[in-house]
Amino acid sequence: MTTGEPSDQQLVERVKRGDKRAFDILQLKYQHKITGLVSRYIKDQDEVLDVTQEAFIKAYRAISGFRGESAFYTWLYRIAINTSKNFLVSKSRRPPDTDIDVDEGEFQDNSAVLRDTESPEQALVTKELEDLIYSAIDDLPEELKVAVTLREFEGLSYEDIAGVMECPVGTVRSRIFRAREAIENKISRFGQ
Amino acid sequence: MSGKLKESVSALIDDEASEIEVHRLLRNLDSEQDLKKTFFIYQQIRSVLRNPSDKVQRIPGVDQQMKLFQRISDAIDDEETFTIDSPTHRNWLKPVAGLAVAATLLMTVGIVFNNETGPLPDSISTNTPTIAQNVDTQPVEPEPELRELDEEKQKLLREYLNKHDRMTRLKGNTHLVNYPPGQ
Secondary structure, rough: OOOHHHHHHHHHHHHHHHOOOHHHHHHHHHHHHHHHHHOOOOOOHHHHHHHHHHHHHHHHHHHHHOOOOOHHHHHHHHHHHHHHHHHHEEEEOOOOOOOOOOOHOOOOOOOOOOOOOOOOOHHHHHHHHHHHHHHHOOOOOOHHHHHHHHOOOOOOHHHHHHHHHHHHHHHHHHHHHHHHHHHHHHHHOOOO | HHHHHHHHHHHOOEEEEHHHHHHHHHHHOOHHHHHHHHHHHHHHHHHHHOOHHHHOOOOOOHHHHHHHHHHHHHHHHHHHHOOOHHHHHHHHHHHHHHHHHHHHHHHHHHHHHHHOOOOHHHHHHHOOHHHHHHHOOOOOOOOOOOOOOOHHHHHHHHHHHHHHHHHHHHOOOOOOOOOOOOO
């Protein structure tokens, strides 16, 4: 088993050799995270989508110069932040003084970054989705619940979770997957 | 879509996918339409669990992510495809080409000096235009032995090598072997 970076690096090398589908995988892996990051700089959702697209295209064009000296996501994150800031400047809006840390890009709160006022409808939809997901987790068998909780809330690696749960890494991987599948089934009726 | 593929997606978003799994995903990416959606669903679940709800509201939902993915993928398809001749790949060719030039130069210098040490063998000096025929039809001549050069020829060789060294230094990025002066 490998960790993420070697697989990211393999994908980058494939892109450099002309395999555009490898870039699709990188995009699928990080697009959600990047839209989350961009949405912390830019309010309008259409603009978030446009800036995310621009960031990925810039990344593709520059990927031949990516040497793997940093993690691929760190490199992509920097491109996304710069693209967001340039966008704000081009719209005569002031970018925030401080950057979002690479480790908290999608997560955590950061008061220095622009905040949004959500519509009540959006808030309701998100609350409903949140309730469904938490309820799905509550309904999980104990071993799946522990595995997915350690992964999503504590951010532990599969190996660490295997140590905590005293089971093989393969079992952890399977439990986390089964937990996600169960949650997915529960929210599948929910309008995306 | 097979559970195995979805399990690979689950592992990949956790940075725990093996090389084989990544290859399998690549192979099935276009044929399994739900595969892409699975990426976004799993990440939406993560996003809801890890973010305060006011942040989640701003992140586009699964359907929007899917549309955005397609938009970007189409835009990337219109971009130039990297090939082995792309600038990044040409970089490694420079030192290799440089070494090849250096090797050719050394061989040429060696032949010149070996030839200057004595008359050419009759078979070559008299049949110069038909060297290829000689190679095919005549027995292979034994390799000329390395001989110590007299002082004048050593001086000439040093000049060649020094000149080569100067050229190498002038073109510092070619990564040619630098010869110590006087050898």
